[in-house]
Amino acid sequence: MSSLSTPVEELLRRLAAVRSAMREQGIDTVLLSVGHDLPYLTGYTAMPLERLTMLTVHTEGMPQLFVPRLEAPRVTEMPGLFDIVPWDETVEPLDLVAESCAGSSTIAIGDQTWARFVVGLTHRLPGVRWERAVGVVGDLRMRKSDAEILALRAAAAAVDEIAAELQRGEISLVGRTEADVSADLSRRILARGHEKVNFAIVAAGENAASPHHHPGNRVIKENEVVLCDFGGTMNGYCSDITRCVVTGEIPHDVAAAYEVLMAAQSAGVAAGKTGVACEAVDEVTRQIISDAGYGEYFVHRTGHGIGMEEHEDPYMVSGDCRLIEPGFAYSVEPGIYIPGKWGLRLEDIVVATDDGPVSLNRADHNLHSVCS
Ligand code: ZN
Ligand code: ZN
Numbered sequence: 365m366s367s368l369s370t371p372v373e374e375l376l377r378r379l380a381a382v383r384s385a386m387r388e389q390g391i392d393t394v395l396l397s398v399g400h401d402l403p404y405l406t407g408y409t410a411m412p413l414e415r416l417t418m419l420t421v422h423t424e425g426m427p428q429l430f431v432p433r434l435e436a437p438r439v440t441e442m443p444g445l446f447d448i449v450p451w452d453e454t455v456e457p458l459d460l461v462a463e464s465c466a467g468s469s470t471i472a473i474g475d476q477t478w479a480r481f482v483v484g485l486t487h488r489l490p491g492v493r494w495e496r497a498v499g500v501v502g503d504l505r506m507r508k509s510d511a512e513i514l515a516l517r518a519a520a521a522a523v524d525e526i527a528a529e530l531q532r533g534e535i536s537l538v539g540r541t542e543a544d545v546s547a548d549l550s551r552r553i554l555a556r557g558h559e560k561v562n563f564a565i566v567a568a569g570e571n572a573a574s575p576h577h578h579p580g581n582r583v584i585k586e587n588e589v590v591l592c593d594f595g596g597t598m599n600g601y602c603s604d605i606t607r608c609v610v611t612g613e614i615p616h617d618v619a620a621a622y623e624v625l626m627a628a629q630s631a632g633v634a635a636g637k638t639g640v641a642c643e644a645v646d647e648v649t650r651q652i653i654s655d656a657g658y659g660e661y662f663v664h665r666t667g668h669g670i671g672m673e674e675h676e677d678p679y680m681v682s683g684d685c686r687l688i689e690p691g692f693a694y695s696v697e698p699g700i701y702i703p704g705k706w707g708l709r710l711e712d713i714v715v716a717t718d719d720g721p722v723s724l725n726r727a728d729h730n731l732h733s734v735c736s
């Protein structure tokens with residue numbers, strides 16, 4: 365993963381910020397395993413194995429990265445940032461981690477840590493108060509650095525080009541299955557420099573009314589809506605874009621709904637000023653869609669944070685009261701879904717700045733008719 369290329373100075377700065385959050389919150393130790401908090405702090409991504417990889421960060425002293433000995437060669441040494449502690453097959457690594465946590469009364473552990481390890485640790489460390497590490501790492505990860513924003517911008521530009529190809533009719537649709545078009549989008553995502561495809565939703569006609577439809581053997585016909593929502597990981601950071609096209613003339617009811625959707629989406633983007641609550645972005649899009657009579661057909665939140673993960677904090681949804689800060693990156697993706705008929709969604713990734721929200725995606729927002 366190219367998060368390896370994060371300069372060690374940047375990683376040290378992140379570690380220092382995590383430790384100051386730990387002190388503020390009275391957390392003695394942070395434990396990170398699989399998931400993205402570990403590479404965020406160390407540049408190293410743990411394999412999702414039954415063998416334990418775990419970083420222990422106490423408020424002082426050198427953090428230790430416990431890794432299976434056979435994985436140790438994959439770890440890039442970062443002198444001054446953490447020590448590598450390879451463990452042998454005959455050793456129980458949870459004992460080593462528990463030993464390193466001796467004296468800790470409050471421990472925060474990464475969200476994606478496997479239950480087998482969490483349970484094993486709770487048995488070895490009775491009396492410890494357990495918290496989620498997202499409380500100390502998550503806030504930091506929400507505020508993207510300039511380098512992170514550059515990476516998100518590059519990933520967005522890459523998928524914008526694919527969206528433009530779709531809108532120009534250069535990706536043939538009619539007569540192909542959704543799965544085939546999905547594979548086509550995936551190839552293009554990789555060809556544009558992503559190291560990984562995270563998803564390529566292609567949903568035609570009535571299938572588009574299911575927001576997370578899994579592309580299948582449904583053959584795309586003429587005169588229907590095709591919703592494409594795709595993204596991947598490029599240099600460690602994610603892209604995510606949704607555009608819809610119509611394979612023929614745009615029906616009146618679709619055009620009318622799309623006009624509302626476009627207005628809601630752009631108002632949602634514009635609402636993302638720093639100091640405004642995340643949920644306010646959702647309120648703005650939902651209000652416009654509801655006022656036009658489509659409220660019951662907008663069945664999901666307006667957006668999600670994005671970074672090393674496709675979906676991460678914060679969430680643009682009622683109840684997320686966090687105030688938008690410079691560097692927050694998130695999607696604005698309202699949708700209107702008419703069961704049995706069609707669905708529409710329009711999605712851009714937005715970054716909050718002191719000068720207002722900046723949309724990273726620039727692909728045209730209009731509903732294009734592609735005749736093939
Ligand atoms: Zn989604
Ligand atoms: Zn998406």
Ligand code: ZN
Pocket residue numbers: 604668695697711
């Ligand atoms: Zn999204």
